[in-house]
Each structure stands twice: as C-alpha cells, then as structure tokens.
Amino acid sequence: MKNKKILNLYQFLRKKYGKLIWWTHETPFEIMIGAILVQNTQWKNVEKALENLKNNNMFSAEKIRRLSLETLIQLIKPAGLYNQKATRIKSICDWYKDESHFQVLRRKRTATLRKELLSINGIGHETADAILLYGFKRTIFVVDAYSQRLLINEGVIEKQMPYLELQSLFHNALPKSYLLYSQYHALIVHHSKTLKTSRISYDTK
DNA sequence: AACCAGGAGAGAG
DNA sequence: CTCTCTCATGGT
Numbered sequence: 001m002k003n004k005k006i007l008n009l010y011q012f013l014r015k016k017y018g019k020l021i022w023w024t025h026e027t028p029f030e031i032m033i034g035a036i037l038v039q040n041t042q043w044k045n046v047e048k049a050l051e052n053l054k055n056n057n058m059f060s061a062e063k064i065r066r067l068s069l070e071t072l073i074q075l076i077k078p079a080g081l082y083n084q085k086a087t088r089i090k091s092i093c094d095w096y097k098d099e100s101h102f103q104v105l106r107r108k109r110t111a112t113l114r115k116e117l118l119s120i121n122g123i124g125h126e127t128a129d130a131i132l133l134y135g136f137k138r139t140i141f142v143v144d145a146y147s148q149r150l151l152i153n154e155g156v157i158e159k160q161m162p163y164l165e166l167q168s169l170f171h172n173a174l175p176k177s178y179l180l181y182s183q184y185h186a187l188i189v190h191h192s193k194t195l196k197t198s199r200i201s202y203d204t205k
Numbered sequence: 206a207a208c209c210a211g212g213a214g215a216g217a218g
Numbered sequence: 219c220t221c222t223c224t225c226a227t228g229g230t
Contacts, residue, residue: 022211039212045228046211080227084213124213144211162219189211 005156006173010180013187020186023134028102029061031135035127036088037079048078061093088122095120110138125163133185139178141170142185146192 023031030050037046052075053059058067072086079085095116096102105113110132117128125143132138143166151157157169174180 035211038210040210040225041212041227042210042229044210048228078227080210081212081225082227084225088213122213126212130211142211146211160220185211193211 003156003169003173005154006151006170009150009154010174010184010187013191014183017187017190020183020190022182022186026134028106028131028135029096029099030059032092032096032131033089035130035135036085036092036122037076039081039085039122039127041080045079049076052076052078060098061096062098064089064093084122088120091121092123106136110136110140113138114140125167129167133178133182137178139176139181141167141174141181143167143170144185144189146188147185149192150188 023034026034033053034046034050037049050059053064056075058064058075064072069086069090072089073082076082076085076089096105108116113136114128114132117123117131118125123131129140129142132140133142143163147170148160148166151166151169152159157166161169170181170184174184
C-alpha cells in the first residue's frame with residue numbers, strides 16, 4: 001500500500017518554505033568533506049572549517065592526503081569533533097584519490113558506491129546517502145532523526161524504525177526523482193529547526 | 206549555564 | 219536488534 005501522506009507532507013512543506021537550495025553548485029568533493037564535517041555540528045561551524053581549508057590552499061583530495069594529521073586538525077577545529085573528523089577526512093580522501101579518479105567513481109552503480117562508502121571509517125548510512133544524493137546525484141533518500149520524528153508526529157509510523165526500513169518507506173511513497181528527494185530532505189531539516197523557535201503546526205490541511 | 210547541532214563507532218545486554 | 223557513551227566546538 002502506498003503512503004499518500006508522505007507525498008502530501010512534501011507538498012505542504014514545499015509550499016510553505018519554497019525552494020530550498022542545498023549543495024547544488026558545490027563540487028562532489030566539497031560535498032563529501034562537508035558531509036563529514038557537519039556530523040553532529042551546525043552548518044555555520046562547518047563553513048569556517050571549509051574556509052580554513054580553502055584559504056590555506058588545501059582544498060583537494062591530493063593535498064589533504066599529503067597534509068599532516070596535526071595540521072588538518074588545526075584547520076577543521078571550528079567544526080568540533082576534530083580528532084575523529086580529521087582521520088575520517090583522510091580516509092575519504094584516500095578513497096577519492098583525485099579528480100581523475102572521480103571519473104571512475106561516478107560510473108559505478110549506486111549500490112556499489114554505497115557499499116564502498118559504508119566501508120570507509122566515519123561514514124554511516126546517513127552520511128553515505130547524503131554523499132550519494134547531493135554529490136553523485138543518485139536518487140537515494142536521506143533519512144535522519146528529523147524525518148523519523150516527522151513521520152511519528154504525523155502518525156505515519158508508530159515508533160522508531162531501522163534506517164533502511166524508514167528509507168524504503170520514503171522510496172515506496174515517492175516518485176523516483178533526484179530533485180524531489182534533495183528538496184524534501186532539506187525541507188524536513190529546515191522545518192524541524194524553525195519549529196523549535198516558533199512552534200508552527202504540521203497541519204497539512 | 207546546560208543543552209544541542211544536517212552522526213558514527215564501539216561496547217554491552 | 220536496541221540502548222548508552224564518547225567525541226568537542228560554538229551558539230542559545
């Protein structure tokens with residue numbers, strides 16, 4: 001059975017907040033680094049870390065791979081959790097290698113990429129899917145704590161569900177569209193944040 | 206001045 | 219499988 005409420009919720013949020021632009025002009029490499037840096041951190045702090053890397057001319061996989069762990073830690077410090085994030089960024093740069101190798105990566109199947117990403121230290125389901133969606137433009141829905149809460153508050157689900165089950169719920173309820181998926185996820189995050197400060201109701205009628 | 210942010214991993218039960 | 223802890227800065 002198809003869940004129409006999930007699609008209705010998207011249309012409601014889309015009308016309420018309009019188009020949300022998330023990672024449309026950024027390069028896949030920047031999206032990957034950003035996805036690591038933003039873990040359990042506000043985006044505002046991630047921007048400082050990204051600026052540090054760019055200002056020091058260290059914003060490429062090759063350069064970061066040659067960078068000492070200590071220096072990398074100093075550069076990304078404003079994003080917090082810097083010890084683990086530095087080694088995670090190292091790991092992902094080893095996988096990415098360089099821009100020519102990206103041409104190889106982009107030809108792989110989504111399922112293959114997802115497995116490879118998940119095998120990298122520091123990349124779990126959510127980060128892997130964010131990279132696949134926004135970086136590789138694959139039609140994969142990014143599930144997070146917000147989307148889980150939204151579905152519970154709307155009575156779509158009873159209680160918490162495993163990540164992959166929740167994801168297939170969205171996949172089955174929505175038309176397969178990169179634009180839709182990327183917009184929906186951004187809308188859910190934005191909506192949940194504004195809710196805290198202004199207590200707007202979810203009412204979709 | 207506690208609490209949380211666009212999580213992941215390791216450990217225990 | 220489901221909790222619980224840890225990681226750490228920066229903003230309310």
